[in-house]
Amino acid sequence: MHNSEIAEEFYRLAELLEIEGANSFRVRAYRNAARTIENLGEDVARMLARGADLTDLPGIGKDLAGKISKIVNTGHFELLEEVEHRLPASLVELSTIPGLGPKRIKCLHEELGINSPAQLAEAIAAGKLEELPGFGGRLIAKITQTLDRHKKDQRRVRLAAAESLGEDLLAFLKHAGAVRQAEIAGSYRRRRDTVGDLDIVVASDWPAEAMARFIAYPKVAEVVAEGPTRATVLLRSGLQADLRVVEPASYGAALLYFTGSKAHNIALRGMAAKRGLKLNEYGVFRKRRPLPGAATEAEIYSLFDLPYIEPELREDRGEIEAARARRLPKLVTLDDIRGDLHVHTEASDGRDTIAEIAAAAKARGYAYVAITDHTHHLTVANGLDPARLKRQLGEIDRLRESVHGIHILKSAEIDILDDGRLDLPDDVLKELDFAVCAIHSQFDLPRDKQTARILRAMENPYFTILAHPTGRLINARDAYDVDIEQILRAAKARGCYLEINAQPERLDLTDIHARLAKEMGVKVAISTDAHSTAGLDYMRYGVGQARRGWIEAKDVLNCRPWTDLKRLLARS
DNA sequence: GCCGTTTTCGGCCCGACTGTTTTCAGTCG
Numbered sequence A: 001m002h003n004s005e006i007a008e009e010f011y012r013l014a015e016l017l018e019i020e021g022a023n024s025f026r027v028r029a030y031r032n033a034a035r036t037i038e039n040l041g042e043d044v045a046r047m048l049a050r051g052a053d054l055t056d057l058p059g060i061g062k063d064l065a066g067k068i069s070k071i072v073n074t075g076h077f078e079l080l081e082e083v084e085h086r087l088p089a090s091l092v093e094l095s096t097i098p099g100l101g102p103k104r105i106k107c108l109h110e111e112l113g114i115n116s117p118a119q120l121a122e123a124i125a126a127g128k129l130e131e132l133p134g135f136g137g138r139l140i141a142k143i144t145q146t147l148d149r150h151k152k153d154q155r156r157v158r159l160a161a162a163e164s165l166g167e168d169l170l171a172f173l174k175h176a177g178a179v180r181q182a183e184i185a186g187s188y189r190r191r192r193d194t195v196g197d198l199d200i201v202v203a204s205d206w207p208a209e210a211m212a213r214f215i216a217y218p219k220v221a222e223v224v225a226e227g228p229t230r231a232t233v234l235l236r237s238g239l240q241a242d243l244r245v246v247e248p249a250s251y252g253a254a255l256l257y258f259t260g261s262k263a264h265n266i267a268l269r270g271m272a273a274k275r276g277l278k279l280n281e282y283g284v285f286r287k288r289r290p291l292p293g294a295a296t297e298a299e300i301y302s303l304f305d306l307p308y309i310e311p312e313l314r315e316d317r318g319e320i321e322a323a324r325a326r327r328l329p330k331l332v333t334l335d336d337i338r339g340d341l342h343v344h345t346e347a348s349d350g351r352d353t354i355a356e357i358a359a360a361a362k363a364r365g366y367a368y369v370a371i372t373d374h375t376h377h378l379t380v381a382n383g384l385d386p387a388r389l390k391r392q393l394g395e396i397d398r399l400r401e402s403v404h405g406i407h408i409l410k411s412a413e414i415d416i417l418d419d420g421r422l423d424l425p426d427d428v429l430k431e432l433d434f435a436v437c438a439i440h441s442q443f444d445l446p447r448d449k450q451t452a453r454i455l456r457a458m459e460n461p462y463f464t465i466l467a468h469p470t471g472r473l474i475n476a477r478d479a480y481d482v483d484i485e486q487i488l489r490a491a492k493a494r495g496c497y498l499e500i501n502a503q504p505e506r507l508d509l510t511d512i513h514a515r516l517a518k519e520m521g522v523k524v525a526i527s528t529d530a531h532s533t534a535g536l537d538y539m540r541y542g543v544g545q546a547r548r549g550w551i552e553a554k555d556v557l558n559c560r561p562w563t564d565l566k567r568l569l570a571r572s
Numbered sequence B: 001g002c003c004g005t006t007t008t009c010g011g012c013c014c015g016a017c018t019g020t021t022t023t024c025a026g027t028c029g
Helices: A003-020 A024-038 A044-049 A062-074 A078-086 A102-112 A117-125 A137-150 A159-174 A207-215 A248-259 A262-274 A297-303 A319-324 A354-363 A386-402 A447-459 A484-494 A511-520 A534-548 A562-569
Strands: A181-184 A197-203 A220-226 A230-235 A240-246 A277-280 A283-286 A339-343 A368-374 A407-415 A436-438 A497-501 A524-527
Touching (some): A003 A102, A159 A207, A159 A240, A159 A534, A181 A248, A197 A248, A207 A220, A207 A240, A248 A262, A248 A297, A262 A277, A262 A319, A283 A297, A339 A354, A339 A407, A339 A497, A339 A534, A354 A368, A354 A534, A368 A386, A386 A407, A484 A497, A484 A511, A511 A524, A511 A534
Parallel strands (some): A197 A240
Antiparallel strands (some): A220 A230
């Protein structure tokens, strides 16, 4: 069983225990443990195998360590099974419906025997809910609406989609005279790969006007909640947007609060409490008196003797401890990027010519760009066979004569075949500056076979970078089952690298795997996989994901000048 | 159920909004 599955079971248990009315701190303890497990880079099973002590992990004590090792060893989670014996597991689905928390779910279950969204819909249709205490007409109407909409997708949206929706709304807000400062906080600001809703923080001396402006945004489909300082709307796209208006003096505290993550905030508030202080969205307080010098996020951190912590790090994954020890990473920025190592042209499935790509890369201030068209196994992408690739290499030679100020690198995105061989013979591979290698077929191999396939490919001395290492497409296709840790170990031993693919629907390596790569000393390439000149702009998403993985410029291949890079790409 | 420079017990983040209530519980972030 893998970390995400174990975490999932702990989350389910917490949910069910909460419905049963268990001690809320015990419930929280299970949730904290779930979060710790899903944030681990290394498989917990492997940690146990090498004799690691799980109680060293935050939020995991003797009891939970025992439970986890039993789950790993037996595949069974006894406590969860016991609870699911008492309560139907499907109750967990009800908790995803807004307005239904543990208390009301318990009431539905005990009074009406409702255990699932479908049963809930039936009971509403039969008019049974109105008899229950705490279920008024408006709540029932809201639930009905959600149940109707539930069939429609209300998943988290990809960061790029949230960006176009959010920046438009933000620009609209900033046009109002009453809005002094405004920013999109939340997971958007932390650059998570997906965003559940837009959390917007506004500083204003006239909150009512700022609020009115928000509600008046033309793309608002529905006002879900509205108070004097806080409102929630549903945009026509289906994405939810929350607005919070504060006085300018509270802007830093509000931004900190609404950027989260929740876990980061809780950790900060715990620190505040230990110093006899209180931190909330309005500022830092001793007793009821606001402390001066808490107007910005940086000032608030410094009140706790911490340096500024970048939003991408605020996940309570050790950043507070690192800040305290003055060991925060100096995160890579878009400005550090000196080139793009994965770009397609019209020769395979891209849109533009090599010359156009080179000019666009140069315009972005890059020192180099690699041409990486698909190879012939990927026929759907018009992949290049050795003869066509050789012609392309000749074209690059000619362009190198005429195009100055940027190095055009010879490469290809080479298919890793089903048996782990590469899709080009060695005598062609040796003509390339380096090789980007990737899986585009047989996604559903079992974990050991898929891993062995990639390891075999890496044995080829011309293999340089593993592109989109898990093959996931966010909201469309799951990652293939592969042991990234083992691949990283092999990459370290053989001098290979892994890619952080900047396409908004890919973004793999994920943040957690990127951090694991860094910890294991494997450098990464942040590459756009662009299929047009415009696609080069996806770099910012890749950089965001890298930053979430604690990656610094020194960890990134394409932050190096070409002479350095050349040395790193050469395998002995 | 976890945790500890207020340490082995007694804490555990905190405030806004809704709806149903008639002073507040439940939910949410």
